[in-house]
Amino acid sequence: NAGVTQTPKFQVLKTGQSMTLQCAQDMNHNSMYWYRQDPGMGLRLIYYSASEGTTDKGEVPNGYNVSRLNKREFSLRLESAAPSQTSVYFCASSEWVPTQPQHFGDGTRLSIL
């Protein structure tokens, strides 16, 4: 049981390049999330998808787009990468129930030069 799988694990980009971070879960969860984690700050929500076919902005959505491809997959796209987007990105999934935990992927360490 893989849980939440993120790819790639590491990536270095130049300013202005684009890329897509991939996330897939095999727990049949309805809800999926993208977070970024920066030194000295807590996890911040970028976008989330409460259920297949829906996406909503989180706390820090600027510069990002998302696609909920199907129930399993939720991708995060940086259209024109900026150094301020250097961060560790985590994908998570959960049931749409307040008393269920979120399951996290191992993270993607992204550096923008």
Added chain:
Amino acid sequence: KNEVEQSPQNLTAQEGEFITINCSYSVGISALHWLQQHPGGGIVSLFMLSSGKKKHGRLIATINIQEKHSSLHITASHPRDSAVYICAVRGQGAQKLVFGQGTRLTINP
């Protein structure tokens, strides 16, 4: 003021000590989560609670809803407990979690 405040931000202790990490929040919640993140590693959910107390091995989590406060305790701490411990809350009726900044715990042998 952040919605979720953790204290201390950093904690260093000797192996065997009893550890307490605190979390205070300012909104009504449906659930509070404690998470663990090892250096360079992923994030693992330790506890989720909405009232009372939960225990798993040497870890104990308590919550006082009236005081909007939770504590994570580690008994007989061990170097392998060294990690960042994160508190997060889900507001009433909310889908999203709000995270504290984390407490970096170091247990020395």
